[in-house]
Amino acid sequence: xxxxxxxxxxxxxxxxxxxxxxxxxxxxxxxxxxxxxxxxxxxxxxxxxxxxxxxxxxxxxxxxxxxxxxxxxxxxxxxxxxxxxxxxxxxxxxxxxxxxxxxxxxxxxxxxxxxxxxxxxxxxxxxxxxxxxxxxxxxxxxxxxxxxxxxxxxxxxxxxxxxxxxxxxxxxxxxxxxxxxxxxxxxxxxxxxxxxxxxxxxxxxxxxxxxxxxxxxxxxxxxxxxxxxxxxxxxxxxxxxxxxxxxxxxxxxxxxxxxxxxxxxxxxxxxxxxxxxxxxxxxxxxxxxxxxxxxxxxxxxxxxxxxxxxxxxxxxxxxxxxxx
Amino acid sequence: xxxxxxxxxxxxxxxxxxxxxxxxxxxxxxxxxxxxxxxxxxxxxxxxxxxxxxxxxxxxxxxxxxxxxxxxxxxxxxxxxxxxxxxxxxxxxxxxxxxxxxxxxxxxxxxxxxxxxxxxxxxxxxxxxxxxxxxxxxxxxxxxxxxxxxxxxxxxxxxxxxxxxxxxxxxxxxxxxxxxxxxxxxxxxxxxxxxxxxxxxxxxxxxxxxxxxxxxxxxxxxxxxxxxxxxxxxxxxxxxxxxxxxxxxxxxxxxxxxxxxxxxxxxxxxxxxxxxxxxxxxxxxxxxxxxxxxxxxxxxxxxxxxxxxxxxxxxxxxxxxxxxxxxxxxxxxxxxxxxxxxxxxxxxxxxxxxxxxxxxxxxxxxxxxxxxxx
Numbered sequence: 001x002x003x004x005x006x007x008x009x010x011x012x013x014x015x016x017x018x019x020x021x022x023x024x025x026x027x028x029x030x031x032x033x034x035x036x037x038x039x040x041x042x043x044x045x046x047x048x049x050x051x052x053x054x055x056x057x058x059x060x061x062x063x064x065x066x067x068x069x070x071x072x073x074x075x076x077x078x079x080x081x082x083x084x085x086x087x088x089x090x091x092x093x094x095x096x097x098x099x100x101x102x103x104x105x106x107x108x109x110x111x112x113x114x115x116x117x118x119x120x121x122x123x124x125x126x127x128x129x130x131x132x133x134x135x136x137x138x139x140x141x142x143x144x145x146x147x148x149x150x151x152x153x154x155x156x157x158x159x160x161x162x163x164x165x166x167x168x169x170x171x172x173x174x175x176x177x178x179x180x181x182x183x184x185x186x187x188x189x190x191x192x193x194x195x196x197x198x199x200x201x202x203x204x205x206x207x208x209x210x211x212x213x214x215x216x217x218x219x220x221x222x223x224x225x226x227x228x229x230x231x232x233x234x235x236x237x238x239x240x241x242x243x244x245x246x247x248x249x250x251x252x253x254x255x256x257x258x259x260x261x262x263x264x265x266x267x268x269x270x271x272x273x274x275x276x277x278x279x280x281x282x283x284x285x286x287x288x289x290x291x292x293x294x295x296x297x298x299x300x301x302x303x304x305x306x307x308x309x310x311x312x313x314x315x316x317x318x319x320x321x322x323x324x
Numbered sequence: 325x326x327x328x329x330x331x332x333x334x335x336x337x338x339x340x341x342x343x344x345x346x347x348x349x350x351x352x353x354x355x356x357x358x359x360x361x362x363x364x365x366x367x368x369x370x371x372x373x374x375x376x377x378x379x380x381x382x383x384x385x386x387x388x389x390x391x392x393x394x395x396x397x398x399x400x401x402x403x404x405x406x407x408x409x410x411x412x413x414x415x416x417x418x419x420x421x422x423x424x425x426x427x428x429x430x431x432x433x434x435x436x437x438x439x440x441x442x443x444x445x446x447x448x449x450x451x452x453x454x455x456x457x458x459x460x461x462x463x464x465x466x467x468x469x470x471x472x473x474x475x476x477x478x479x480x481x482x483x484x485x486x487x488x489x490x491x492x493x494x495x496x497x498x499x500x501x502x503x504x505x506x507x508x509x510x511x512x513x514x515x516x517x518x519x520x521x522x523x524x525x526x527x528x529x530x531x532x533x534x535x536x537x538x539x540x541x542x543x544x545x546x547x548x549x550x551x552x553x554x555x556x557x558x559x560x561x562x563x564x565x566x567x568x569x570x571x572x573x574x575x576x577x578x579x580x581x582x583x584x585x586x587x588x589x590x591x592x593x594x595x596x597x598x599x600x601x602x603x604x605x606x607x608x609x610x611x612x613x614x615x616x617x618x619x620x621x622x623x624x625x626x627x628x629x630x631x632x633x634x635x636x637x638x639x640x641x642x643x644x645x646x647x648x649x650x651x652x653x654x655x656x657x658x659x660x661x662x663x664x665x666x667x668x669x670x671x672x673x674x675x676x677x678x679x680x681x682x683x684x685x686x687x688x689x690x691x692x693x694x695x696x697x698x
Binding site: 046049061066072093110 | 386418419422423427428429431437438440441442445446447448449450451452453454455456457459460466478479482483485486489490643644645646647648649650652653654655656660663664665668669670671672673674
C-alpha cells in the first residue's frame with residue numbers, strides 16, 4: 001500500500017466528500033486553476049467544475065461571509081484561507097457572524113474554514129502563526145488541529161459533515177513530511193476526541209499538531225533514560241476532550257503541556273486550570289509548559305529555531321518534572 | 325421599464341407603511357416606559373425604503389434586513405408581536421430572548437437572514453446566498469440594505485466586488501439617511517452619490533428618492549427582475565433622512581433644524597397618503613378601515629407581548645452548538661448530475677479574451693524602460 005502524505009490525505013477527504021455530497025463546495029484564493037498555494041485542492045476543479053471550486057478575489061471577509069450565506073441555503077461550503085494567518089482579515093465575520101448564528105438565532109452554519117498554519121518553514125510572521133486560540137475563545141466554533149495523515153483525513157470528513165462551523169488547522173510543516181498507509185475503506189475520526197499516541201506511566205505530555213511529533217521524539221529519547229512518558233494528542237481543541245486529559249494525569253500524576261502556539265493565553269493555561277480544578281489531589285508536581293516565545297514568529301532560521309519548541313526542550317522539561 | 329402596483333398592492337403598501345410607523349411609535353412609548361432594554365433603533369422617515377424594496381421580492385427570494393428595516397420584516401410576514409417580544413426580551417420572541425432589536429430571521433419559511441450589529445457583514449453573506457440559490461438552480465434573488473455609514477466598511481466593498489465578479493443575483497439598497505450616528509455623509513465619503521460606487525465594481529447603480537414608496541418599489545422591482553435574469557448585482561441608493569437620533573437615547577442635536585424641516589415636508593407616509601387620495605385609489609372610509617386594522621393588530625400583539633414571560637435563566641446555557649438540530653435541506657431545482665462528475669468536469673485553464681485590453685506588443689512597450697531626460 002502506498003504511503004499517503006498529510007496533504008494528500010486532506011485532498012482525499014475533500015474529494016470523497018465532494019463525490020458523496022453535491023452540497024459540498026469549495027471557495028478560496030487560487031484553489032481552482034492553480035490548485036491552491038500548497039496544491040491541496042489540485043485536480044478538484046477539473047473534476048467538479050467552476051461552480052463547486054470557486055476562485056475568489058483576495059477578500060477573506062467575502063469568502064467567509066459568502067460561505068455563511070451558502071450554508072443557510074443548505075450547502076456545506078469549505079473555505080480555504082491561503083495561509084491561516086489571513087483569517088485575521090475575516091475575524092469579525094468568523095467570530096461575530098458565523099460563531100453566534102446558532103446560539104442567537106437557531107440558524108446553524110455548517111461550514112469548514114481550513115488552511116495551512118504553523119511555523120518551521122521560514123515563512124515569517126505572517127505565514128507561520130498559530131492563531132487557534134482566538135477561536136478557541138469563541139463559543140460556537142469548533143477547532144481541529146490534526147497531527148497525522150490518518151487523522152487529517154478522518155477529521156476533515158467529520159468536520160464537513162458537522163452542523164457547526166469548524167476551523168480546521170493544517171500544519172504546513174507536516175504537509176509532506178508525515179505520511180502513512182491509510183485504510184482503503186472509508187473512515188471518519190470523531191471531533192472532540194483526544195488520542196493517546198504513546199502510553200507511559202511516569203508523566204503526561206498533552207500536545208497537538210506538529211508538537212506531537214517533537215513530543216514523541218522526546219519520549220523515545222527519555223525511554224532510554226528509564227522515563228516512560230505518555231503523549232496525549234488533543235486533535236480537537238474546541239470542544240476539549242477533558243476526560244482523556246484528566247484520566248491520563250490521574251494515572252501519571254504529572255503534566256507537561258506542549259504547544260507551538262505562543263505562551264501567554266495558549267491552551268496550556270486552560271488545561272492547567274482544568275487539571276487544577278478537577279485533579280489537584282492526583283498531582284505530584286507543578287504543571288509545566290513548553291511553548292513558543294511570546295513574540296511574533298521571526299523569519300531568519302536561527303531566530304525561528306530559537307522561537308519554536310523542540311524535542312530537546314521538551315525532554316529537558318520532562319527531566320525537570322521527573323525530579324518531583 | 326417602470327412598473328406600477330395594482331390598487332390592491334397600492335393599499336397593501338399603505339398598510340405596511342402605516343403599520344411600520346405605528347409599531348415604531350409604540351416601541352418608542354415602551355422604551356420610555358422602560359419596557360424595552362438596550363437600544364431602540366428607529367426608521368422614522370425611512371419606512372418607504374424598507375417596505376417598498378421588500379415588497380418587490382418574490383416568495384422564494386431571500387432578504388436580510390438591517391436593524392432599521394422593521395418594515396421589511398413586516399412585509400416578509402413577521403408580525404408586530406415578533407418585533408415587540410424581541411425588543412422586550414421575552415421567551416416568545418423569534419430568538420427566545422437570546423438577542424434583541426431586529427436581529428432575527430427565518431430560514432425555513434420567510435427566507436429572512438438575520439443581521440448583526442457589525443455593518444456590512446450581510447453583503448458577503450447575501451452574496452453567498454445568491455450564489456447558492458443559483459447553484460441549486462432556484463432562480464432566486466437576494467436583497468439586503470446598508471446605510472451610508474455602513475457603506476464605508478470593508479465588508480461592503482469585499483462583498484459587492486465578489487458579487488459583481490460572480491454576477492450574483494444580489495440587490496443592494498444603500499439607505500442614505502444622511503447621518504451615521506452623528507457623522508454626516510460628507511464625512512463618510514467624498515462622493516456625492518454613493519451609488520456611484522457601482523461603477524467601480526462594473527455593476528449598475530442608480531439614485532432614487534427614498535421617500536417616494538412608488539419609486540422605491542418600482543426601482544427595486546426592476547432591479548430584482550434584472551438580477552433574476554442573470555444581469556448581475558444592482559446597487560440602489562435611496563436618498564432619505566433619519567428623522568430621529570441614532571437611537572432613542574440620542575436627541576440628534578447635531579442635526580441642523582432646517583434639515584429636519586426640509587425632510588419633514590417630504591415625509592414618505594404623508595406623501596403616499598396624498599398620492600392615494602389624489603389618484604382616487606381610496607376614500608376616507610378605506611383609510612379609516614386600514615388604520616383601525618393597524619391599531620387593532622398592534623393592541624392585540626402588545627397584549628400578547630406583555631403577557632409573555634421572560635425566558636428561564638438556564639436558557640442562557642443552551643444552543644451554542646447545533647446538535648442534531650440541522651434541518652436545512654438544499655432545495656435542488658436542477659439535476660444534481662450537472663454538478664457531479666463526469667458532467668461537472670472542465671479544463672482547468674483561464675480564458676483570457678482581450679489580454680487586459682492591450683495587445684501583448686503594447687504591453688511590452690508599456691513596460692519597456694522609459695528614456696530618462698538628464
